[in-house]
Amino acid sequence: MPHDIRLIAVDMDGTLLDGEGNIPDPLWSLLPRLAERGVAFVPASGRQLATLQRSFGEAAGEMTFIAENGAYVVRAGVEVSSDAIDREVVERVVRHLRDLGERGYDLGVVLCGKRSAYIERTDDAFRAEADTYYAALEAVDDILEVDDDVLKIAIYDFAVAEHSVGRALDEIAETHRVVVSGRHWVDIMNLHVDKGAALARLQEALDVVPAQTAAFGDYLNDLEMLDAADWSYAMREAHPEVVARARYRAPSNLDHGVVTTIRELFPES
Structure with missing residues (x-):
């Protein structure tokens, strides 16, 4: 050809x-x-x-x-x-994900910044998944206190993401891009x-x-x-x-x- x-x-x-x-x-x-x-x-x-x-x-x-x-x-x-996400949106999404966790969703959240990625969940099972994909990774007490340009919010769902947390983000999907990027991962970014x-x-x-x-x-x-x-x-x-x-x-x-x-x-x- x-x-x-x-x-x-x-x-x-x-x-x-x-x-x-x-x-x-x-x-x-x-x-x-x-x-x-x-x-x-x-x-x-x-x-x-x-x-x-x-x-x-x-x-x-x-x-x-x-x-x-x-x-x-x-x-x-x-x-x-x-293309960084507005701080207000980051706070709204993280609080929603924390609420889902309280309702029984088994999730780990990664705040993906320009300088590094950030997590506040540090158990071995989630840390192993995050370490696989993030060479620059910091564990912090509160990811909402991070001072960095946030490019993406990544969610690891220990269930199948497409059928679990992927269906619990409809309100966020009205204004931002929500994409299932793997069997267990969902990414949230700016709309375009x-x-x-x-x-x-x-x-x-x-x-x-x-x-x-x-x-x-x-x-x-x-x-x-x-x-x-x-x-x-x-x-x-x-x-x-x-x-x-x-x-x-x-x-x-x-x-x-x-x-x-x-x-x-x-x-x-």
Whole structure:
């Protein structure tokens, strides 16, 4: 298939990462080859910037990242865009989540700031989940006392989020974006924040159009990103809505599907 792909946006969990949550080894030799061809490889994740940078190590310095589900975009260490939630909204959401906890929902709340992420629940079960996704993480007595720009409020639901806390946020969803980003995670952001909007801003900054963009995803928070790319791929085990929205299918992340597909697009890489 002829193409002129200049930008590749890739979700992490369930998409790029293997079954053990690691970046597949074949990607490391592929990254410099893509760079030589003038192709930007952009991780696009609900994860925080610090976590993404840690994952890519020495390569991270010159890379572009779409972090916090699109609320924070950084290119070679320089901010491209960010979208912080008003303090009044943060307080209202946190108090609502605390109320849900008192009503029996088993939730952990992460306040995702520019400098760090913050939690006030510190039991081992929740801390293990938060540590997985947040390289910069501080435990505080009261997350409402945190002085940082809040990009996202992430909720870990020990039940299945789509059928639990995801259905208890209707009032918040009237004014802000509520997205189920994983089996147990729900993210709350400003209304027009998503990976697709972030990708569109990045396309503008790089002078790239959707026809020159590929995107890979597997879950509901990837839908708008796939819409922004003509070369949109749903992973083999993707959520049914993602499969319906994407133009193409990629092999499973367990089989290094992203790397395999990129090599098919760039056979000499």
